[in-house]
Each structure stands twice: as structure tokens, then as C-alpha cells.
Amino acid sequence: MTRTPIEETAPTASTVTRREVLASSGQLLVGAALVSGSTASAQTVASVVSSQLPAALPGRDYSPVIVPNGVKLPWKLVGGVKVFHLIAEEVEHEFAPGLRASCWGYNGRVHGPVIEAVEGDQVRIYVTNKLPAPTTVHWHGLLLPNGMDGVGGLTQKAILPGETFQYEFTLRQTGTCMYHSHHDEMTQMALGMTGLFVIHPRKPRGPKVDRDFVLMLHEWRIDPDTRRPDPNEMVDFNLLTMNAKAFPATAPLVVKKGERVRVRIGNLSAMDHHPIHLHGYQFKVTETDGGEIPAQAQWPETTVLVSVGATRTIEFVADAPGDWAFHCHMTHHVMNQMGHGIPNMIGVDPGALDERVRKLLPGYMTMGQNGMGDMAEMGMRVPANSLPMVGGRGKHDYITMGGMFTILKVRDRLASYDDPGWYENPPGSLATLARATDLARDGIDVGGDRQG
Numbered sequence: 130m131t132r133t134p135i136e137e138t139a140p141t142a143s144t145v146t147r148r149e150v151l152a153s154s155g156q157l158l159v160g161a162a163l164v165s166g167s168t169a170s171a172q173t174v175a176s177v178v179s180s181q182l183p184a185a186l187p188g189r190d191y192s193p194v195i196v197p198n199g200v201k202l203p204w205k206l207v208g209g210v211k212v213f214h215l216i217a218e219e220v221e222h223e224f225a226p227g228l229r230a231s232c233w234g235y236n237g238r239v240h241g242p243v244i245e246a247v248e249g250d251q252v253r254i255y256v257t258n259k260l261p262a263p264t265t266v267h268w269h270g271l272l273l274p275n276g277m278d279g280v281g282g283l284t285q286k287a288i289l290p291g292e293t294f295q296y297e298f299t300l301r302q303t304g305t306c307m308y309h310s311h312h313d314e315m316t317q318m319a320l321g322m323t324g325l326f327v328i329h330p331r332k333p334r335g336p337k338v339d340r341d342f343v344l345m346l347h348e349w350r351i352d353p354d355t356r357r358p359d360p361n362e363m364v365d366f367n368l369l370t371m372n373a374k375a376f377p378a379t380a381p382l383v384v385k386k387g388e389r390v391r392v393r394i395g396n397l398s399a400m401d402h403h404p405i406h407l408h409g410y411q412f413k414v415t416e417t418d419g420g421e422i423p424a425q426a427q428w429p430e431t432t433v434l435v436s437v438g439a440t441r442t443i444e445f446v447a448d449a450p451g452d453w454a455f456h457c458h459m460t461h462h463v464m465n466q467m468g469h470g471i472p473n474m475i476g477v478d479p480g481a482l483d484e485r486v487r488k489l490l491p492g493y494m495t496m497g498q499n500g501m502g503d504m505a506e507m508g509m510r511v512p513a514n515s516l517p518m519v520g521g522r523g524k525h526d527y528i529t530m531g532g533m534f535t536i537l538k539v540r541d542r543l544a545s546y547d548d549p550g551w552y553e554n555p556p557g558s559l560a561t562l563a564r565a566t567d568l569a570r571d572g573i574d575v576g577g578d579r580q581g
């Protein structure tokens with residue numbers, strides 16, 4: 130379940146012929162001529178001309194990113210141009226076992242497959258609309274000609290159902306960008322029509338990164354026992370996801386000790402910014418969607434706020450083995466569907482109420498007097514097609530978080546990057562019940578409570 134599928138149809142280096150390189154250069158020169166009109170600055174022209182480069186290849190020119198729970202969009206090389214094909218369509222998506230919904234996405238995925246390319250590449254992206262409604266695709270954060278920007282009505286006609294549009298531009302930047310529908314935005318993004326667009330530098334810069342993960346954040350309103358995300362919701366989201374999965378369905382980020390880790394995080398939620406917190410580490414914020422942050426300006430953090438419509442990239446060296454929580458710090462964002470908008474029962478003593486109600490409603494039980502934590506564990510029945518309010522079973526106990534939560538798993542040794550299971554805490558490094566002898570030695574009075 131946690132295996133990371135990677136679709137890569139990269140051609141081998143030998144398939145790039147001199148003819149293709151020359152053809153590519155020729156097209157780029159045409160591109161440069163087109164932008165050298167009155168509105169293009171000399172700088173723009175210079176950067177386009179300087180980007181006449183053959184298509185860069187994975188493994189040789191860059192290390193591909195890892196997409197937990199996701200895939201990458203396949204491409205092929207035609208005349209030196211990287212050709213992609215996005216298909217906007219209805220997608221039956223599973224957020225976690227127990228909850229499926231009818232979403233809108235791309236190429237059978239929610240969110241769409243990650244587009245991965247390299248600075249200087251020329252890309253041609255076909256977009257076929259198999260939805261019942263018009264759509265467009267906006268390339269969010271990319272520097273490109275205005276008519277390629279994908280804003281319905283403003284920069285192009287909408288792509289009608291059944292039509293295929295063609296976008297083409299040269300990548301003149303590096304970093305983590307996104308793509309999303311820019312037609313009936315509220316509906317189409319709420320239904321899932323977003324994706325990440327990663328652009329590697331032409332020449333690797335800075336310390337070599339060993340594990341380069343991408344995560345797209347999103348929020349949804351899906352009422353229990355319904356199958357359609359509600360795009361009209363503007364406040365009360367009940368499903369929070371990383372790469373469109375809610376914990377416990379989020380795949381862990383598996384890393385070997387000592388490896389340098391990068392996590393690129395994008396947020397195209399409707400209304401909420403997400404402060405993403407990593408346990409056990411200090412990381413540096415190395416990029417925004419505006420590009421690289423110079424090393425001397427990078428800021429140490431343990432929580433990075435990823436606002437709506439933005440990406441943030443963090444890096445750290447994984448020097449501390451363990452199972453480290455990595456999650457949104459908004460507490461309602463680590464809950465699943467059933468944990469929101471219910472009456473406040475904290476501290477309520479139901480007295481004989483349960484017994485009396487059970488005469489009318491067999492099996493009734495007043496719940497929530499001590500919070501939500503114990504509710505998940507008791508395995509209460511939930512409505513059809515819904516998730517319980519909180520997480521899943523961990524190594525030591527129940528994990529009382531769900532939603533926008535995953536685990537960074539750092540190990541001394543790894544046979545593969547598949548889920549290595551739970552961390553074995555070395556002796557003496559696990560919080561446990563305090564010993565009576567230690568309490569006595571340190572003069573800690575716990576009142577009448579018994580302690581083992």
C-alpha cells in the first residue's frame with residue numbers, strides 16, 4: 130500500500146539525436162523572435178535565447194522527485210520538445226480505506242500527476258477536456274507568454290467538453306510550481322483539479338539532495354454517506370489531505386540516516402493556509418514559488434506556513450532516526466470527517482441519561498465527555514462511505530490524528546524505500562510510566578494516584 134508508484138517514460142540519452150537538438154534550437158529561436166516584439170524586454174529575450182538547450186533527462190541531468198501516493202505525468206521527446214498530455218476527467222478517488230468520492234482530476238488521478246521537467250526544456254502540453262463542463266489549465270507560478278497562462282476568458286477561450294488545447298512554452302526558471310483549473314475555479318479546484326509542476330535546475334546547485342519529496346495540500350467537504358465533494362463549502366472543511374490522502378492512508382516519507390531531504394509543499398486548498406510542522410528536526414526554508422532563497426537568507430524553522438496559492442520547499446539532513454510526525458498544526462486539520470461541528474460534551478456527566486435514552490434508541494451512548502481520543506479507538510460504527518474522526522493504530526497506541534498527517538521514517542539501515550514498519554526505540558530512549566523509585570528519589574508527589 131505504501132509502495133510509491135513512479136510512471137516515468139523518459140527516453141534514454143541515446144534517443145536525443147543531434148538533429149533533435151538542432152530542431153529544438155530552431156524552434157526556440159522562433160520563440161525568441163516571437164517575444165522580441167515591443168512588449169518583451171531585452172532581458173526576456175536574452176533568457177529565452179540562453180535557454181536553447183536540449184531536453185534534460187532524468188538520472189543523467191537531474192534526480193527525479195518522489196511522489197508519495199502519486200505518480201508523474203509521462204512525457205515523450207518529439208523534435209527536442211517534451212510532450213505531455215493532460216486529460217481532465219471525472220475520477221473515482223479513495224481518500225483512505227472507507228471513503229471514496231467522485232472527484233474531478235487529471236489522467237485518472239486526484240490530484241493530477243506531477244509534471245517534472247528542467248530549466249531550459251521546451252514543453253508542449255496537450256489538455257483534453259473529458260469533463261461535462263468547460264475548463265482551462267493555468268500554470269501557476271510559471272514565467273511564460275501571456276497567452277499560455279490558462280486563465281479562462283482573460284488569456285484564452287475555455288476548453289469545451291471534447292476539445293483538446295495545446296500549450297507550449299520554454300521553462301525559464303527553477304523550483305516548485307503548480308497547475309490547476311482556471312475556469313469555474315471554486316468548483317473545479319474543490320473537486321480536485323490541481324497538480325504540482327517541478328522544474329529542476331539545468332545544472333545541479335548546492336548540496337546534493339538524496340530524497341526529494343513533493344506534497345500537495347488540499348481540503349474538502351464530503352458529508353458522510355455522500356460521494357461528491359461540496360464545492361460550495363467555504364468554512365467547514367471535514368477532510369484534509371496530503372497528495373489527496375488522509376492519514377492513515379498517507380504514505381510515509383522513508384529516508385536513510387544521513388541523507389539530505391527536500392520536501393516541496395504546495396497548497397491549493399480553497400480557504401486555509403496550512404502550518405506544516407516536522408517533529409525532531411530544524412529545517413531550512415530553501416525555496417518559495419518565487420524561486421530559491423539565497424543560502425545566507427534561509428531561515429530555520431520547525432513549522433512552515435504554506436499559504437493558499439503558494440509553495441514552500443524545506444531541506445534538512447536526516448540525522449535523527451525515528452518515526453517523526455509531519456503534519457498540519459491546525460488541530461482541526463488532523464481530524465477526519467466525523468470530528469467537526471458536534472456539541473461540546475467536555476466534562477458532561479450524563480448520569481442516568483444513557484439508560485433512559487437506550488429505551489428509545491438501543492445502543493445509545495453519550496460520548497465526548499473526555500474529548501475525541503477514545504472515540505476512534507472504540508471502533509464505533511460510522512456511516513457508510515465515511516472516515517472515523519481520527520487516525521489509526523500506531524506502534525505504541527492509537528494515533529489520535531488523521532487528515533493532514535504523515536510520518537517521516539528515518540532509519541540507520543534500509544533494504545529498500547518501502548515502508549520499514551515502526552521504529553524500534555533503543556533502550557532507555559522511550560518515554561514510559563515513571564517508576565515509583567524514581568518518583569520517591571526525586572520527591573515527586575503524585576497524590577493518591579497509583580503508580581507502577
Ligand SMILES: [Cu+2]
Nearest residue numbers: 403457459462
Ligand atoms: Cu492545515
